[in-house]
Amino acid sequence: MKTYVITGATSGIGEALLKEFAGVGIVFAGYRNSQKVEKLKSYGENVIPFYIDMTKPDTISAAADFIKKKTGKIDTLINAAGCVVAGAVENLSAERLRYQFEVNTFSHLAFSQGLLSLLEGGKIINISSMSGFGIFPFISPYCASKRALDIIFNSLLIETGGRVKVVSIKPGVIATPLWEKSVEENFESLKEDKTYEKEMAFMAENALKNGKKGLDVRKVVEVVKKADSLKNPKSSYTVGRDAKLAEIFSKLPQDLLNTLIKAGLKARIK
Ligand SMILES: NC(=O)c1ccc[n+]([C@@H]2O[C@H](COP(=O)([O-])OP(=O)(O)OC[C@H]3O[C@@H](n4cnc5c(N)ncnc54)[C@H](OP(=O)(O)O)[C@@H]3O)[C@@H](O)[C@H]2O)c1
Incomplete structure (x- = not known):
C-alpha cells in the first residue's frame, strides 16, 4: 500500500484526490477546520486526519512531526x-x-522540507495553477505565489538530483468552492476600491462563473494519478485547454502579450 499526504484535503481538488487515494493507500489528510474531521474520516479507515494551518508555522512543523511518528x-x-x-x-x-x-508558497516549502527525509525515492506533487504563467491582472498575488512555488520546487528537483521527484500540476479553471471563497475573502472588501470599481465587479462576477463553468475536478485527479503512477513523471502538466493556451501565450514577447491582455480586458470590462 502506498502512503500519501495531502494538504487541503477538506475541499475541491484535495478532497477529490483524498477520495481517489483512500481506496488504494494510506492517506494523511490535512485540515484547518476541526469540524471537517468527520468528513475526512468518512472516506475510509485508511485516512489519518492531521491539523495544519498554512498561515501558522508551528502547526506546519507539528503536522510534519505527527506524520513522522506514524510512518x-x-x-x-x-x-x-x-x-x-x-x-x-x-x-x-x-x-x-x-x-x-x-x-500558497512558504507553507508548502516548510512542510515539504519537514517531510523530505521520508520522501527519498518518492514524489512531491504540487497543485500549482495556470496562473503561474503570469498573464492575469487583478489576481497578481495569486499568480506570483504560484510562479514562486514552481521556481522553488523545480530547483529542489534539480538540486536533489532526482532523489525526490517533483511535479507541478497546472490546472486551468476547475469547478470548486475556491472561487466562491475568493469572492467572500476579497471582493466584498474590494467594493471599497473606487479606482477599480468596474474591474473588481467584473472579477467577482467572473470568479463566481468560474466556480460553476470550470472543468470537473476529475480532470485534475486523472492527471495527478498519471504523474503518481509513473517512475519518471514530467516536471509539469497543464490541465485544460485554458491552461494550455495560457502556457502558449506566456511565451510571447512581454509587450505583445501586454497588448493582448489589455485588449482582452477592454473588451470584457465595460
Ligand atoms: N479551482 C481552480 O480553478 C484551481 C485552478 C488551478 C489551481 N488550483 C489550486 O488547487 C488547489 C486546491 O484548490 P481548490 O480549487 O480545490 O479550492 P478549495 O476547494 O477552496 O480547496 C482549498 C483547500 O485548501 C485549504 N486551505 C485554504 N487555506 C488554508 C490554510 N490557511 N491552512 C490550511 N488549509 C487551507 C482549504 O481548507 P477549507 O476547506 O478549510 O477551506 C481547502 O481544503 C489550490 O492550491 C488552488 O490554488 C485551483
Missing part, C-alpha cells in the same frame, strides 16, 4: 491547500501579499 516513508506528498488573494496592485497591502505567499 517511516511517504510515497507521495500532494500540496493542494491554497487560496486566492485578488485586487489591484495600486492598493495591494504588503500584508495581503504576504498572506498569499504564506498559504
Whole structure:
C-alpha cells in the first residue's frame, strides 16, 4: 500500500484526490477546520486526519512531526491547500501579499522540507495553477505565489538530483468552492476600491462563473494519478485547454502579450 499526504484535503481538488487515494493507500489528510474531521474520516479507515494551518508555522512543523511518528516513508506528498488573494496592485497591502505567499508558497516549502527525509525515492506533487504563467491582472498575488512555488520546487528537483521527484500540476479553471471563497475573502472588501470599481465587479462576477463553468475536478485527479503512477513523471502538466493556451501565450514577447491582455480586458470590462 502506498502512503500519501495531502494538504487541503477538506475541499475541491484535495478532497477529490483524498477520495481517489483512500481506496488504494494510506492517506494523511490535512485540515484547518476541526469540524471537517468527520468528513475526512468518512472516506475510509485508511485516512489519518492531521491539523495544519498554512498561515501558522508551528502547526506546519507539528503536522510534519505527527506524520513522522506514524510512518517511516511517504510515497507521495500532494500540496493542494491554497487560496486566492485578488485586487489591484495600486492598493495591494504588503500584508495581503504576504498572506498569499504564506498559504500558497512558504507553507508548502516548510512542510515539504519537514517531510523530505521520508520522501527519498518518492514524489512531491504540487497543485500549482495556470496562473503561474503570469498573464492575469487583478489576481497578481495569486499568480506570483504560484510562479514562486514552481521556481522553488523545480530547483529542489534539480538540486536533489532526482532523489525526490517533483511535479507541478497546472490546472486551468476547475469547478470548486475556491472561487466562491475568493469572492467572500476579497471582493466584498474590494467594493471599497473606487479606482477599480468596474474591474473588481467584473472579477467577482467572473470568479463566481468560474466556480460553476470550470472543468470537473476529475480532470485534475486523472492527471495527478498519471504523474503518481509513473517512475519518471514530467516536471509539469497543464490541465485544460485554458491552461494550455495560457502556457502558449506566456511565451510571447512581454509587450505583445501586454497588448493582448489589455485588449482582452477592454473588451470584457465595460
Ligand atoms: N479551482 C481552480 O480553478 C484551481 C485552478 C488551478 C489551481 N488550483 C489550486 O488547487 C488547489 C486546491 O484548490 P481548490 O480549487 O480545490 O479550492 P478549495 O476547494 O477552496 O480547496 C482549498 C483547500 O485548501 C485549504 N486551505 C485554504 N487555506 C488554508 C490554510 N490557511 N491552512 C490550511 N488549509 C487551507 C482549504 O481548507 P477549507 O476547506 O478549510 O477551506 C481547502 O481544503 C489550490 O492550491 C488552488 O490554488 C485551483
